[in-house]
Amino acid sequence: MVMMMKKRSKNGRVIRNSITGYLFVLPSFAGFAIFMLIPILYGFYVSLTNYNGFNKFDFIGLQNYINMFHDTYFLVSLKNNLLYAIVTVPLTIVLALLLAVAVKAGVKGSGIFKSMYFFPQVCSYVAVGIVWGIIFSSNGPLNLALKAFGAENVPTWLQTSKWALWAIMLVAIWKKLGYYMIMLLAGMQAIPKYIYEAASVDGANSVVQFFKITLPMLSPTMFMVIIFSIIDSFQVFDLVSIMTNGGPGTATNVLVFRIYQEGFKNLHYGYAAAMAYFLFAVILVITIIQFKFQAKYSVD
Numbered sequence: 001m002v003m004m005m006k007k008r009s010k011n012g013r014v015i016r017n018s019i020t021g022y023l024f025v026l027p028s029f030a031g032f033a034i035f036m037l038i039p040i041l042y043g044f045y046v047s048l049t050n051y052n053g054f055n056k057f058d059f060i061g062l063q064n065y066i067n068m069f070h071d072t073y074f075l076v077s078l079k080n081n082l083l084y085a086i087v088t089v090p091l092t093i094v095l096a097l098l099l100a101v102a103v104k105a106g107v108k109g110s111g112i113f114k115s116m117y118f119f120p121q122v123c124s125y126v127a128v129g130i131v132w133g134i135i136f137s138s139n140g141p142l143n144l145a146l147k148a149f150g151a152e153n154v155p156t157w158l159q160t161s162k163w164a165l166w167a168i169m170l171v172a173i174w175k176k177l178g179y180y181m182i183m184l185l186a187g188m189q190a191i192p193k194y195i196y197e198a199a200s201v202d203g204a205n206s207v208v209q210f211f212k213i214t215l216p217m218l219s220p221t222m223f224m225v226i227i228f229s230i231i232d233s234f235q236v237f238d239l240v241s242i243m244t245n246g247g248p249g250t251a252t253n254v255l256v257f258r259i260y261q262e263g264f265k266n267l268h269y270g271y272a273a274a275m276a277y278f279l280f281a282v283i284l285v286i287t288i289i290q291f292k293f294q295a296k297y298s299v300d
Helices: 002-047 063-068 072-105 111-122 125-135 141-148 164-189 193-201 206-217 219-234 238-243 255-265 269-297
Strands: none
Touching: 002 269, 063 269, 072 164, 072 219, 072 255, 111 164, 125 141, 125 164, 125 238, 164 219, 164 238, 193 206, 206 219, 219 269, 238 255, 255 269
C-alpha cells in the first residue's frame, strides 16, 4: 500500500513537472504557430489555388507549379538568379577570406579594413542602391573617370542588358564583403595559437599553415558563411528594385522580384505563392546538400 502511494506521488510529480514545462514552452510555441507555422501552411494552400485577392479560393492543385516551367519570364528570372549566385557567392567568400587573413596577419592599414569594409553592411539597401545607381548612371562618376583615362565608348551600365546584372553583382559583393570578413576573422581567431607554434617548430611556413591548419580548422565557419551567402543570393530584391526595377527588359529580373511582380502588381497571389515555395525548395535542397557534405571537409 505504501509502495503504491509512493508510486502515485512520484507519478503526480512527474505529471506536474511536465505540465509546468509545457506551460513555459507554450508562449514561444504559440508565437511560432501564429506568426510562422499557420502562415506557412496557409501560403502553401494559396499556392494550390488561383486566388487573386478578389475571387474565391478555387483549388487547382499543382497547376501553378506546372505553369512556372512554361513561363518564359519565370525561366529568365531563374537563369538570372542562378548566374547571380554562381558569380557572387564564390567571389564574396574568397575576397572576404583574403581580407580576413590580411586583418589577422596585421598588414599595415588592415585595422581600418574592419571598419571600412563592414560599414556597407550597416547601410540600408535603399541608400546603397540609390548611391550606386548614381555612380553607374550614364554621366556618373564612374563613366567620368573612365573618360578621364581616355575611354571613348563607356558603357551605360544600368541601361543595357549586357552590364546591368553585373553591376548589381558588384554592388552586392561590396555590400556583404565586410560582414563575411568579420565572420571568417572570428573563426580564425578561435583557432588555438599553439597549433601554429607547433607547426612553426616543425618548419611549416605561413602558406603551409594556411592550407593545412587555417582552412581545415575554419571549415565550420566557412560552412556557415557558404549557407548564408547562398541564401542571400537567392533572396536578392532591394538592389534590383532600386537600381533597375528588373530591367532593362528582363535582364535583372530575379526570383524574388518576379514573385513581387506576380503577387503585388499582377495580383496573381496563387501563382506568386507557388514561385515562393519553389524558391523555398531550392534553398532547402542546397542547404541539405551542404549539410551532407559538411562532414567531409569539416574538422571537429
